[in-house]
Amino acid sequence: MKTAQADRAEQAVAELLADEGLRFTPARRLVVRALADAPGPLTTGDLHTALRSRLPLSSLYRTLTVLAAARVLAREHDGGGVARYELAEWLTGHHHHLVCLVCGEVRDVSIDPQTEGTIAALVERIAGGAGFEATGHRIDIEGKCAACRRR
């Protein structure tokens, strides 16, 4: 996320937390910033490595739980079952993921609005056919990332 956008997101987070009677403490700011700077969702381990000197593990876990409950963060799980967190889509915009099956990296990727429209339409159709009310979708593209390809 580029800095201007990240600053705006941080502002939005501050307001949301205030509304819920929660504070935007240093710990929470550290986590939000780390995720805003990341090219994709980060595991708890990634975050712990990055922030270990400034944020004990138990506090990191609590912070992630609180921010996810407040819908500031979205939590998902990768193929190995380890939790990954990213800023919620109302902060980052809708997007999808490239998942490298070799190194495990997960990277954000956006689709042009035109194509995204096509997808939304076919998702509607498929869901409707099954009596299912679709509210969103998630696409993971699996394969080999650029770095892993060249070796």
Place this chain on the structure above:
Amino acid sequence: MKTAQADRAEQAVAELLADEGLRFTPARRLVVRALADAPGPLTTGDLHTALRSRLPLSSLYRTLTVLAAARVLAREHDGGGVARYELAEWLTGHHHHLVCLVCGEVRDVSIDPQTEGTIAALVERIAGGAGFEATGHRIDIEGKCAACRRR
């Protein structure tokens, strides 16, 4: 999965296991059958509930591990991080999932070949643009299932 197809799948599994010097034991047969009959991927808990009288938990876990390593089963993780298993796509055919955010159910859904072709094409395009070599994709449609809708 309908029975004729399930029988064929079971046959294919028997052959694959034999090739690997593994046996198609009663425990493995129970698990493969349970998954062949299921409308979507099952959690370890689902399977344990269904098979508890015939298969101790430690054996269930080992069976799942062995079958997944042999590529008979595919393992994924749902939003809450619990493992889900299903027959590998070379047995079931390629498909996607409807994920109910209310009750947690996950159901298989197939897309017509025409639409699947469209998806494959745009996946190629998106991946290529990022220097990524796509080998597959996964689509989860999230929302409210038919049962949860009507109450």
Place this chain on the structure above:
DNA sequence: ATAGCACTGATAATCATTCTCATTCTCGTT
């Protein structure tokens, strides 16, 4: 300054999953 909450961080507890190991089973060979 005081009271009431929110927050922190160390630690203990939980829960799913994996590991260990003694025992049993299968299958091919004598």
Place this chain on the structure above:
DNA sequence: AACGAGAATGAGAATGATTATCAGTGCTAT
């Protein structure tokens, strides 16, 4: 039919990630 090697089983212990506890600290409004 008895034998031996490797495969499989099942009970229980161990692991690892995550969550819960709780005593102490910090903010903020009155």
